[in-house]
Amino acid sequence: MGGEELIQLLTPEGERRQHDDYESTLTRDEILGFYRDMVIVRRLCNEATSLQRQGQLALWAPLQGQEAAQIGAGRALGPQDFAFPSYREHGVAWTRGVPPADMARIFRATVTGGWDPRQYRYSLPTVVLGDQTLHAVGYAMGIQRDGADEAVMVFFGDGASSQGDVLESFVWAASFQAPVVFVLQNNQWAISEPTSLQTRIPLYHRADGFGFPGVRVDGNDVLAMYEVTRRALDRARAGEGPTLIEAFTYRMGAHTTSDDPTRYRVEADVEVWRHRDPVERVKALLARSHRVRSSRFAEIAEEADALALALREDVLAMGPPPATDMFDDVYAEPHPWVEEGRRTLSAFLAEVAP
Amino acid sequence: MGGEELIQLLTPEGERRQHDDYESTLTRDEILGFYRDMVIVRRLCNEATSLQRQGQLALWAPLQGQEAAQIGAGRALGPQDFAFPSYREHGVAWTRGVPPADMARIFRATVTGGWDPRQYRYSLPTVVLGDQTLHAVGYAMGIQRDGADEAVMVFFGDGASSQGDVLESFVWAASFQAPVVFVLQNNQWAISEPTSLQTRIPLYHRADGFGFPGVRVDGNDVLAMYEVTRRALDRARAGEGPTLIEAFTYRMGAHTTSDDPTRYRVEADVEVWRHRDPVERVKALLARSHRVRSSRFAEIAEEADALALALREDVLAMGPPPATDMFDDVYAEPHPWVEEGRRTLSAFLAEVAP
Amino acid sequence: MTMMTMAKALNEGLRRALESDRHVLLLGEDIGKLGGVFRVTDGLQKDFGEDRVIDAPLAESAIVGTSVGLAMRGYRTVVEIQFDGFVYPAFDQIVSQAAKLHKRSAGAYTMGLVIRLPFQGGIGAVEHHSESPEAYFVHTAGLRVVACSTPNDAYWMIQQAVAHDDPVIFCEPKCRYWDKGEVDLENPPTGLFDAVVRRPGRDVTVVAYGSMVKVALQAAEAAAEEGRDLEVIDLRGLSPMDLDTVAASVERTGRLLVIQEAPPIASVGSEIVAAIQERCFYSLRAPATRVSGFYVPYPASKIEDEFRPSVDRVLWSLDQLMEHDS
Amino acid sequence: MTMMTMAKALNEGLRRALESDRHVLLLGEDIGKLGGVFRVTDGLQKDFGEDRVIDAPLAESAIVGTSVGLAMRGYRTVVEIQFDGFVYPAFDQIVSQAAKLHKRSAGAYTMGLVIRLPFQGGIGAVEHHSESPEAYFVHTAGLRVVACSTPNDAYWMIQQAVAHDDPVIFCEPKCRYWDKGEVDLENPPTGLFDAVVRRPGRDVTVVAYGSMVKVALQAAEAAAEEGRDLEVIDLRGLSPMDLDTVAASVERTGRLLVIQEAPPIASVGSEIVAAIQERCFYSLRAPATRVSGFYVPYPASKIEDEFRPSVDRVLWSLDQLMEHDS
Numbered sequence A, B: 001m002g003g004e005e006l007i008q009l010l011t012p013e014g015e016r017r018q019h020d021d022y023e024s025t026l027t028r029d030e031i032l033g034f035y036r037d038m039v040i041v042r043r044l045c046n047e048a049t050s051l052q053r054q055g056q057l058a059l060w061a062p063l064q065g066q067e068a069a070q071i072g073a074g075r076a077l078g079p080q081d082f083a084f085p086s087y088r089e090h091g092v093a094w095t096r097g098v099p100p101a102d103m104a105r106i107f108r109a110t111v112t113g114g115w116d117p118r119q120y121r122y123s124l125p126t127v128v129l130g131d132q133t134l135h136a137v138g139y140a141m142g143i144q145r146d147g148a149d150e151a152v153m154v155f156f157g158d159g160a161s162s163q164g165d166v167l168e169s170f171v172w173a174a175s176f177q178a179p180v181v182f183v184l185q186n187n188q189w190a191i192s193e194p195t196s197l198q199t200r201i202p203l204y205h206r207a208d209g210f211g212f213p214g215v216r217v218d219g220n221d222v223l224a225m226y227e228v229t230r231r232a233l234d235r236a237r238a239g240e241g242p243t244l245i246e247a248f249t250y251r252m253g254a255h256t257t258s259d260d261p262t263r264y265r266v267e268a269d270v271e272v273w274r275h276r277d278p279v280e281r282v283k284a285l286l287a288r289s290h291r292v293r294s295s296r297f298a299e300i301a302e303e304a305d306a307l308a309l310a311l312r313e314d315v316l317a318m319g320p321p322p323a324t325d326m327f328d329d330v331y332a333e334p335h336p337w338v339e340e341g342r343r344t345l346s347a348f349l350a351e352v353a354p
Numbered sequence C, D: 001m002t003m004m005t006m007a008k009a010l011n012e013g014l015r016r017a018l019e020s021d022r023h024v025l026l027l028g029e030d031i032g033k034l035g036g037v038f039r040v041t042d043g044l045q046k047d048f049g050e051d052r053v054i055d056a057p058l059a060e061s062a063i064v065g066t067s068v069g070l071a072m073r074g075y076r077t078v079v080e081i082q083f084d085g086f087v088y089p090a091f092d093q094i095v096s097q098a099a100k101l102h103k104r105s106a107g108a109y110t111m112g113l114v115i116r117l118p119f120q121g122g123i124g125a126v127e128h129h130s131e132s133p134e135a136y137f138v139h140t141a142g143l144r145v146v147a148c149s150t151p152n153d154a155y156w157m158i159q160q161a162v163a164h165d166d167p168v169i170f171c172e173p174k175c176r177y178w179d180k181g182e183v184d185l186e187n188p189p190t191g192l193f194d195a196v197v198r199r200p201g202r203d204v205t206v207v208a209y210g211s212m213v214k215v216a217l218q219a220a221e222a223a224a225e226e227g228r229d230l231e232v233i234d235l236r237g238l239s240p241m242d243l244d245t246v247a248a249s250v251e252r253t254g255r256l257l258v259i260q261e262a263p264p265i266a267s268v269g270s271e272i273v274a275a276i277q278e279r280c281f282y283s284l285r286a287p288a289t290r291v292s293g294f295y296v297p298y299p300a301s302k303i304e305d306e307f308r309p310s311v312d313r314v315l316w317s318l319d320q321l322m323e324h325d326s
């Protein structure tokens, strides 16, 4: 799976594995922290899925299977760095401190954003595939001009990798040696389309043709994800330019709650990946090599349950915004056509639907 | 120049050179034919430039320096193949049989096309950088569906190589194994921008990342261009998929007649490339190794002069189209808004400007 | 006559198009095994093969660009853009190539190409899934634009669009995909660009297309109870527009109300109003009026019902229109 | 007061913008050593360095997309799109990102971003070099759109646009780059979006922008000889539009003629006509009228003079307008 080139530091069985170039120096507590992160984001994600099933969210894009890719990369980010998600990176959002309720807001369809990106140094979900990669490169060019010791990380999928914007972002990142780390989560699917439709060779090779390094990491191995992305961020901050990291992983669930994967993939394939679960292997490592006791695992599960419950309560409490919210923040300065709309709608609501 | 990897079969001095993978089997007459092509297209190009200087053309995009790249590639095409130019491929147009006057039409600004692409199996100039690469892949997908023994060749520049459409065309060509040959004429400049702004590594490497072969050819060596493109077309027709050919060459003249290269490049650089002239090296080969006499060269020069004169006469005779030409062929079937425009303009012209 | 949903009617129409001409291809994201996110292409790949019903790599510019190339080769590709908001990466290929190549080639290239665009809102979706981009395409000479509003129209118009030699932007009101209606499998209702009077009336001419036809008809019913007799015209053709039908109606009613989901400014509604006030200047008894979405990005869908013209808002605007009497 | 060409005025305006704020950047193709194909950025890279006046790889989507990213970082990038017809590859980044990010971020991101668009025709160029794409952007909520018509406006408006916190599509009539005019280096003429009455008159309100302002003024002079007194309004702001100024004029004159190079359908002209007939319904003595380019792709430039509204065509349309008297 994933080929020879796959960087792996932790096997699906939870065994540490040597690698010529990368070594995990994480402490027991740090690994436990990652485990906790993964358990929590998975639990939150399950809660969100069930909230959607109950009609409380318009949609949800589950991250199941990709917890290690997201937590490893997210935790590698320094507080000074800035990251750009696609729409499935609830795990990364968690590492940036975005409150779970804010992650859910966009899926409750009460807003099109959800949080203040400046506060978390974490941008907003981008639905148009790949658009955010150019923002990331531009932001990174700003870092260069500020002479700041910061880097940018940007997430996109195997499907999005075919978009012109993503490929142009490679051109620009290379030309300007921008401090940006591209994290391509290859979860093997773009809705119903397998990765083989987007490419005939491993996607990390794309970087070769643009003149910067590309690597393929076991995206279900949080230790490897952490080390590889951390190294790439260091490189970026040191002025050595961009890196493409292909996190080889699997989308265990549906594309979104609107999707029906039984139409295009067989359960047996999914089953194979269940044995590579990113959370279980860390648990095995912690239990076996770091002697973490089951009570500690239970505590974490409880904490996750509590957070899920809080998420549920927060979501249920989210009322629709006032309709005239649509006129706010369209522009930074007043615009007469927007204000005309506000007046019209307000008058209508006042007269007809009070 | 061009690096280790450059495929060359004829040195700037006109000496044949061995190559492990490619061998020229061209006869004396074939080489002489290429020489004639190159002399003619250069002469036509000079005539067009002077026509522009005299106000007879709105613009001209000179091909000087790129004759070998274009004639080599153009002559490799079979009659059944189809080719897509950018806007500087007068040499390729010549090999497809497009009359010189028709090449000039678009630059006389009497039309936006110039010829019937079906007749020459050669598409129209495409001004929006890179757009034609997707048309080429689509056309090639059509060939696949027809089960036809044909291939497509598409031309674009080093500058255009940064466009999303070009990069998407690589994705598609690879995924569908389309019978298409990408000919990237790297003439070192995109108007005022050197190739180093588009890439830090040789452009033929781009193909690697998409999973199909890329090669760099001495674009000033018509023998190498011919062999390499011919091989790539054979591959395409045999169902082995796309190839990227980077023709490493130089734009000896201005970008177009509107351009002033003295603002961004020094004469000394151009001078270096004068010693690599694509036409002179073939002439040297023909004179030295194939004992072509100077009278034969003189005949060819005269033939070129005659064609240039004919071009001049044809251009001078090209009147503006009737203004109502703008309403023709906008749609295949009548459209009321177009017809309304036609009526308005006709009435205006009849009443006011007869 | 058969009852079916609009999604099914499109599916059947596409099936007939695929059957009738081997040069008809379908190209889009997830249109194969999945049958498209709206199941409009359900089962077609199974029946016509992967070479004719083609799952596309995720690149809209390439989807349209390769279709242009296929058109040059004589194919007729029906492109599915997954949602309206994802058509913009293909904008250059649409306006600079598909729209202009017939002209550029002096008629040599025929751009047999249909771009299916599930458009407009009303399904509670997240951003970019509810846009009304039709004005961009209507403004662009070289394209044709249509919008269907009933299963019967969907069934026939898609076949007419595929058979048409010009590039057609085919707008499908996604909130009506699941509405059922009678489909006449034998006879097409009328030409692809013809407007249809869905309800005759004397007092006001109401013009709508796509999703808003239903709103207009409901508003007309409600208005009838108040004694106002609305004529409802389903425009269908947006480029060209059948303005003769609209003008003939306005000459009788003296009043025009255009309903659209799109923002009002420089919109299809602007054009109808501008054109009709030119053609019917002396017949208009009140200013020609638009009821539109607002000049804001399509809002979070929790408040989309206030963005999209509703029956109530149409009636409210109608009241204002009726206050004029010149 | 200094005499200079519009190209020079823009150059000086950009220079002042670069001087006044280190966060101002210039980004575009060939804008460095070459100074842009119209020399608008001439000398600026030399004086402000390659980090602030940046030659871009040839990718318009990336030019706009990275500018959006720079805006997120607090930069204000002035993008040069080399010619109007090359803005379409960037359409998605403009309409789905630049236009919507302020809203999406609930005001957190400020899209300080100016997209300079040499637009309209009249320079005898080849295809894609003479387009009038303004309607696409005016239709798009979240963008602002302006067009300059004089060197003085160019000098000031570009600085105002750079200082503005919203994304501005800045349309420059390329056929006027070499026209000279007085520039007041001390005081701005008026606000960025204000319409300006360039010539007062009693009989007809003529609205124009960009290249067509000069045509309108010339037509007004010619008409004056025939005893017709035209009021010429230079619209300047296209989103927002200063319709108050237009409406006030039409209430006096009772007649409106809008001149634009763009095709007529769903255009800026459609909007002005639609809005004014709503606002001035009882004042209009004749239908509000457009004189436009035609609904065809911009033609080969040998015949562009017949495509673009000329003084003669404006006068001819004026005659028809004056025949109405209600």
Ligand SMILES: Cc1ncc(C[n+]2csc(CCOP(=O)(O)OP(=O)(O)O)c2C)c(N)n1
Pocket: A088, A127, A128, A129, A156, A157, A158, A159, A160, A161, A187, A189, A190, A191, A251, A255, C029, C058, C060, C082, C086, C089
């Ligand atoms: C430009 C664009 N086209 C189409 C879509 C519809 N769409 C949403 S997600 C998706 C699949 C994306 O796959 P991938 O990039 O692999 O990410 P994943 O969903 O697997 O995380 C598609 C086609 C979109 N959002 N944007």
Ligand SMILES: Cc1ncc(C[n+]2csc(CCOP(=O)(O)OP(=O)(O)O)c2C)c(N)n1
Pocket: B088, B127, B128, B129, B156, B157, B158, B159, B160, B161, B187, B189, B190, B191, B251, B255, D029, D058, D060, D082, D086, D089
């Ligand atoms: C999309 C687009 N952007 C910008 C331009 C303007 N332009 C015309 S040619 C050119 C340079 C192209 O360079 P290259 O691709 O290397 O081809 P060359 O001219 O060297 O043959 C530019 C920027 C264009 N035609 N299309």
Ligand SMILES: [Mg+2]
Pocket: A157, A158, A159, A185, A186, A187, A188, A189, A190, A191
């Ligand atoms: Mg994926």
Ligand SMILES: [Mg+2]
Pocket: B157, B158, B159, B185, B186, B187, B188, B189, B190, B191
């Ligand atoms: Mg070049």
